Amino acid sequence: EASLREEQRERLASLEQTRTKLTGALQELRDTRRDEVAAITQLSQRMECVRREAKSLKAGVEASREGNFRAQLKLEALDATTVATQQRQQAVERAVNELRVEVQAARADLVAGNAAAASAGATIGVA
Numbered sequence: 001e002a003s004l005r006e007e008q009r010e011r012l013a014s015l016e017q018t019r020t021k022l023t024g025a026l027q028e029l030r031d032t033r034r035d036e037v038a039a040i041t042q043l044s045q046r047m048e049c050v051r052r053e054a055k056s057l058k059a060g061v062e063a064s065r066e067g068n069f070r071a072q073l074k075l076e077a078l079d080a081t082t083v084a085t086q087q088r089q090q091a092v093e094r095a096v097n098e099l100r101v102e103v104q105a106a107r108a109d110l111v112a113g114n115a116a117a118a119s120a121g122a123t124i125g126v127a
Helices: 002-126
Strands: none
Touching: none
16 A cells, blocks of 8 residues: 555656646747737738838829829920921011011112112202
């Protein structure tokens, strides 16, 4: 019976040692789980921030594309206006050149008329 008790004590001590190890391992697992939950929460929050930032950037890109499209339309309208303005400018330049020729012809006629009048006046004054 003493040997049976000794055997039971040894078995109890062994079981107590195993229980202590298991309790320590369980606490380690709980600590690891707590740390992993905290890391997952942090990553989830960071992912949400990145998602919002990506959404904002997409909206910015879309607004930029729309702005570029509007600018392109304005440039095309300006190109058409520039062509029309150049055509009007060329027409005005032609009209100015024609008027210049007419003014030069009128001056020549005036000079010729003055010369003829002076010549006629000289002829009248001589007679």
